[in-house]
Amino acid sequence: MNHDDVLLNVRGLKTYFYTLDGIAKAVDGMSFYLDKGETLAIVGESGCGKSITALSIMGLVPQPAGKIVNGKIYLNNDDILEYPESKMQDIRGDKIAMIFQEPMTSLNPLMTVGSQISEMILRHRRVTKKESWERSVSMLEKVQIPSPGRRAKDYPHQLSGGMRQRVMIAIALSCNPQILIADEPTTALDVTIQAQILDLMLRLKQDYETSILMITHDLGVVAEVAQRIIVMYAGKIIEEGNVFSIFENPRHPYTKALLKSIPKFGNRTEHGREPLQEITGIVPNLYKLGSGCSFCPRCKEAMDICKIKDVGLTDLGNGHRVRCLLCKSKREE
Amino acid sequence: MKDTIYKKILRRKNLVVGIIITLAVVFMAIFAPLMSPYHPIDDADLMVSDQPPSIEFLFGTDEQGRDILSRVIYGARVSLSIGLLSQAMNTVIGVVLGLLAGFMGKWWDDIIMGLTNIMLSIPSLVFALAIMALLGPGLINVFLALGFTNWAYTCRITRSQVLSSQELNFVKAAQALGYGKIRIMFTQILPNIVGPILVIGTLGVAGAILIEAGLSFLGLGTQPPTPSWGGMLATAREQLFTSPWISIFPGLAIFITVLGLNLLGDGWRDYMDPRISRQ
Numbered sequence: 001m002n003h004d005d006v007l008l009n010v011r012g013l014k015t016y017f018y019t020l021d022g023i024a025k026a027v028d029g030m031s032f033y034l035d036k037g038e039t040l041a042i043v044g045e046s047g048c049g050k051s052i053t054a055l056s057i058m059g060l061v062p063q064p065a066g067k068i069v070n071g072k073i074y075l076n077n078d079d080i081l082e083y084p085e086s087k088m089q090d091i092r093g094d095k096i097a098m099i100f101q102e103p104m105t106s107l108n109p110l111m112t113v114g115s116q117i118s119e120m121i122l123r124h125r126r127v128t129k130k131e132s133w134e135r136s137v138s139m140l141e142k143v144q145i146p147s148p149g150r151r152a153k154d155y156p157h158q159l160s161g162g163m164r165q166r167v168m169i170a171i172a173l174s175c176n177p178q179i180l181i182a183d184e185p186t187t188a189l190d191v192t193i194q195a196q197i198l199d200l201m202l203r204l205k206q207d208y209e210t211s212i213l214m215i216t217h218d219l220g221v222v223a224e225v226a227q228r229i230i231v232m233y234a235g236k237i238i239e240e241g242n243v244f245s246i247f248e249n250p251r252h253p254y255t256k257a258l259l260k261s262i263p264k265f266g267n268r269t270e271h272g273r274e275p276l277q278e279i280t281g282i283v284p285n286l287y288k289l290g291s292g293c294s295f296c297p298r299c300k301e302a303m304d305i306c307k308i309k310d311v312g313l314t315d316l317g318n319g320h321r322v323r324c325l326l327c328k329s330k331r332e333e
Numbered sequence: 334m335k336d337t338i339y340k341k342i343l344r345r346k347n348l349v350v351g352i353i354i355t356l357a358v359v360f361m362a363i364f365a366p367l368m369s370p371y372h373p374i375d376d377a378d379l380m381v382s383d384q385p386p387s388i389e390f391l392f393g394t395d396e397q398g399r400d401i402l403s404r405v406i407y408g409a410r411v412s413l414s415i416g417l418l419s420q421a422m423n424t425v426i427g428v429v430l431g432l433l434a435g436f437m438g439k440w441w442d443d444i445i446m447g448l449t450n451i452m453l454s455i456p457s458l459v460f461a462l463a464i465m466a467l468l469g470p471g472l473i474n475v476f477l478a479l480g481f482t483n484w485a486y487t488c489r490i491t492r493s494q495v496l497s498s499q500e501l502n503f504v505k506a507a508q509a510l511g512y513g514k515i516r517i518m519f520t521q522i523l524p525n526i527v528g529p530i531l532v533i534g535t536l537g538v539a540g541a542i543l544i545e546a547g548l549s550f551l552g553l554g555t556q557p558p559t560p561s562w563g564g565m566l567a568t569a570r571e572q573l574f575t576s577p578w579i580s581i582f583p584g585l586a587i588f589i590t591v592l593g594l595n596l597l598g599d600g601w602r603d604y605m606d607p608r609i610s611r612q
Contacts, residue, residue: 060509093509093511098509100509108520108524
């Protein structure tokens with residue numbers, strides 16, 4: 001991890017939620033990095049801490065229950081967790097921008113989309129209103145909205161879901177951020193629009209030299225866009241590596257099971273009709289995480305020791321790391 | 334697009350009636366000198382006192398021989414201006430406090446909501462009476478008394494709207510874009526909660542008109558000879574059985590105006606609530 005072009009470096013991030021039911025360790029010791037111009041995908045089931053990781057980076061952990069208890073987040077070698085709120089506000093949108101899952105409700109219903117983009121530009125750049133409006137229109141053009149000059153005067157309810165997500169992308173990229181965090185950007189869209197939006201994001205990423213942190217549970221999306229993958233489970237990184245090594249050679253039982261649960265094209269003609277593999281059991285209760293591997297109760301390859309022994313990440317070389325005793329036993333401690 | 338909005342409004346009968354009545358009263362107040370057949374104060378003629386309604390005096394005359402129709406028309410000015418101004422003041426106070434409570438949270442919220450609950454626990458007529466007793470009678474004082482007593486509902490609604498709208502996705506998105514609290518408050522939240530605040534305001538105007546009438550009836554509000562509906566009722570009280578028209582017409586004026594404003598407020602609320610409008 002000693003490259004020169006690390007843009008975002010998260011070290012030992014722990015974000016806990018203090019509630020009446022106890023402490024929920026939503027993110028429990030995440031360490032990862034994001035290179036310049038790279039697309040990193042964080043994959044995992046609902047409630048595994050993906051979104052909270054993103055919100056922690058943005059400094060927007062839901063208050064007052066949520067709290068970052070430990071860790072450092074370096075952006076260009078500066079620890080942004082140390083920044084005061086006012087400085088974080090300057091960074092949000094300008095250096096790190098975020099797209100949300102719900103394009104239908106993420107836009108202010110009472111403002112035209114053009115003025116929402118120019119509001120963003122006015123917030124972070126010293127430009128006149130006219131310049132910001134012109135820039136908004138050109139942003140709409142960049143996200144391939146037809147007749148952007150006229151569309152800029154439309155209100156969100158006049159646009160379709162895909163169009164609104166394009167507008168969200170336009171807002172997010174309007175200040176040319178270094179990092180774009182996309183929290184399940186295509187989940188609420190239908191499949192053809194999904195492909196278009198992903199395509200658009202990748203093209204704009206190259207144009208703007210932006211790094212993307214993609215949060216998703218859709219492995220199809222990951223395969224299409226990401227260079228590296230982090231698989232998360234119960235607040236921890238469970239496997240990390242580049243797309244090829246994860247898809248070709250998954251090491252963690254959870255990753256293997258995830259990949260098996262995707263329907264494969266042509267599978268039925270070859271092997272006949274057979275049920276899709278599922279992962280039995282449910283995500284563990286974040287309030288009651290014991291010692292030992294948190295995937296252990298659902299794991300088909302679990303050994304007795306898995307229930308007790310907390311296991312660290314094993315480096316398999318080539319950036320492929322995995323948190324599993326099965327892999328650890330093959331190499332020495 | 335516009336066509337459908339008109340149709341939507343026309344489908345709500347209470348809203349339509351409310352709008353018509355309110356506009357009529359406002360029109361009456363603005364054009365009082367043109368509409369009233371006599372001057373409400375100067376055209377007193379003791380020769381025609383206590384006359385029942387006739388062609389000459391449509392609503393009859395009072396004990397000093399003044400035309401009741403003219404006085405009712407002029408009375409709309411007092412009632413409406415007191416109602417609108419004091420409610421405007423209430424709305425400003427309520428919205429500012431509500432925004433502070435909802436947005437700053439912590440001890441701001443505790444103090445402001447404590448104050449609001451105290452205000453809500455005192456009947457506003459009693460509170461207004463207390464202020465009037467302190468300030469003495471007079472139109473300006475009525476305005477002040479009402480302007481400071483009725484903001485609690487607006488404050489509560491604003492606070493709850495602020496709290497619930499902070500959960501909205503576009504407000505969260507605005508945070509992620511680096512907008513500060515004040516910017517979010519004014520560009521994202523406030524425009525989206527104007528509707529309910531205006532509805533409460535409309536209903537508040539009706540309430541303020543009633544309280545003004547009550548204060549004037551008790552002799553603390555508008556002072557004679559300025560015509561006001563409450564004051565007219567007060568002087569008519571003694572002749573309730575001998576010349577009922579002196580009290581009936583100002584009473585009807587209060588009734589219809591307040592009814593109109595309430596219908597307007599209720600209809601507007603229904604109009605904005607998508608769950609009701611689907612029926």
